Amino acid sequence: MTEEFHRIRRLPPYVFAEVNKAKAAARARGEDIIDLGMGNPDSPTPPHIVKKLVETVQDPRTHRYSVSRGIPGLRRALASYYQQRFDVALDPEEEVIATLGSKEGLANLASAITSPGDTILVPNPSYPIHQFGFMIAGASVRAIPATPDDEMLRALERAVRHSIPKPTALIVNFPSNPTAYVASLDFYKELVAFARREEIWIMSDLAYCEIYFGDTPPPSILQVPGAKDIAVEFTSLSKTYAMAGWRMGFAAGNRRLIHALTRIKSYLDYGAFTPIQVAAVSALAGPQDCVSEMRAMYKERRDVLIRGLTAAGWDVPPPEGSMFAWAPIPPQFAHLGSVAFSKMLLSEAGVAVAPGLGFGEYGDGFVRIGLVENTQRLRQATRAIKAFLHKHDVSA
Missing domain, CATH: 3.40.640.10 (Type I PLP-dependent aspartate aminotransferase-like (Major domain))
Structure with missing residues (x-):
């Protein structure tokens, strides 16, 4: 009875687990991690x-x-x-x-x-x-x-x-x-x-x-x-x-x-x-003002993120919708693949993103960045990313 169950065998190892494990270890060490990896809304449900x-x-x-x-x-x-x-x-x-x-x-x-x-x-x-x-x-x-x-x-x-x-x-x-x-x-x-x-x-x-x-x-x-x-x-x-x-x-x-x-x-x-x-x-x-406000909030966050990444030398297309930016891995890191790059960004910049490989093999040249922190934290994240890229002499 050592053979794995049939349906479980069809599921590959959970790609996000490696980054999540590294994120948990960093937090256990008391490090401040800006988590942009999961699409988990941080705003309260309307009253x-x-x-x-x-x-x-x-x-x-x-x-x-x-x-x-x-x-x-x-x-x-x-x-x-x-x-x-x-x-x-x-x-x-x-x-x-x-x-x-x-x-x-x-x-x-x-x-x-x-x-x-x-x-x-x-x-x-x-x-x-x-x-x-x-x-x-x-x-x-x-x-x-x-x-x-x-x-x-x-x-x-x-x-x-x-x-x-x-x-x-x-x-x-x-x-x-x-x-x-x-x-x-x-x-x-x-x-x-x-x-x-x-x-x-x-x-x-x-x-x-x-x-x-x-x-x-x-x-x-x-x-x-x-x-x-x-x-x-x-x-x-x-x-x-x-x-x-x-x-x-x-x-x-x-x-x-x-x-x-x-x-x-x-x-x-x-x-x-x-x-x-x-x-x-x-x-x-009920009243739908909260939906318009939510949309405006995500747009502001998108603009802050994209401006900050552009200033850092990372060329990321501004998303037209959703709460994510789909970011091509900077060329100098492309050989690493999305999992290794995400772990490197976490350990050196304190920013967690989702490796594109978790969404299919054709996503491995990308990372997904969630608009799930306020603008102050997003600016903090892009400053840390800028320092990380400059440390490695990366320019878009």
């Missing part, structure tokens, strides 16, 4: 949402089992959000389900629709659950380019021609974690046309749709006519309302996929704690 949670939790009736697919008021609130934000009509009874964060929903839907040996198309680099949710379910993953452009579309055409068996599903995530790429509605139109023609499901991760820095809000794939024939979309309150620990997300779109997720979740959980669901209604249906 009116917390107030609703506290108010609801006082009612002992809310302490019983909840509803796996979400209380009716919450599903109606999410449908109303889609109508107002995207002009997309959703049936809250048939086309919406609440999830324990978008990550849980993605993984459980993968389990619901995947047979061993299925081929799934996943951008590389991408958020780990996008590929590993399907790998755990027994699928084979084929990497495609992560950019929302003709390169991805051409790769999808090749994948259909050359994959055996033919791909059954495609994952997309815009604004993207980790790359911060943002897709246009025209791109989604081409994607939907491809998927309908080839009879391939699309799972869209829209967790960062409210964190954008341009004049045009990121679209939903469900805005495309006919998208609900083949697509389901995952959203989350984690970043929009700084509710990451509350674990409140949603899936919306194709009825068959929603029904599949509903059925499998009915065996696995009783839904989020009812007071959390009620507070989530307050988030979606």
Whole structure:
């Protein structure tokens, strides 16, 4: 009984573990580490949402089992959000389900629709659950380019021609974690046309749709006519309302996929704690000034970070959305790879970032930098990075 379990064997060693271990050791030595590695919002949840949670939790009736697919008021609130934000009509009874964060929903839907040996198309680099949710379910993953452009579309055409068996599903995530790429509605139109023609499901991760820095809000794939024939979309309150620990997300779109997720979740959980669901209604249906303020805060942090890195001699493209910068490793360090470079940056500059390898092999030339500290700490981080780069005679 020494052989490792089959599904565990399919999972590679956790790439972030090495950096996390080094970070914990540095902190144990009393070092001040500026942690920009994890996408963990540092802002408090808006007061009116917390107030609703506290108010609801006082009612002992809310302490019983909840509803796996979400209380009716919450599903109606999410449908109303889609109508107002995207002009997309959703049936809250048939086309919406609440999830324990978008990550849980993605993984459980993968389990619901995947047979061993299925081929799934996943951008590389991408958020780990996008590929590993399907790998755990027994699928084979084929990497495609992560950019929302003709390169991805051409790769999808090749994948259909050359994959055996033919791909059954495609994952997309815009604004993207980790790359911060943002897709246009025209791109989604081409994607939907491809998927309908080839009879391939699309799972869209829209967790960062409210964190954008341009004049045009990121679209939903469900805005495309006919998208609900083949697509389901995952959203989350984690970043929009700084509710990451509350674990409140949603899936919306194709009825068959929603029904599949509903059925499998009915065996696995009783839904989020009812007071959390009620507070989530307050988030979606209540005042939205907090969302604009959150967006402005991340934009200010982005600008401070990019200016500081540019002054340090590190050329990093300013992200158009998400709470991350996707930073190419400076050329003089490129031979190290992202894990060794991240550990070096941690030990010599006291700044923790996420190695790009953790998001796929094509991310190994990058690190992900989170906008998860205030502007003062970000300035401190960029000064430390500048000293680190100058010490090693690095210039962009």
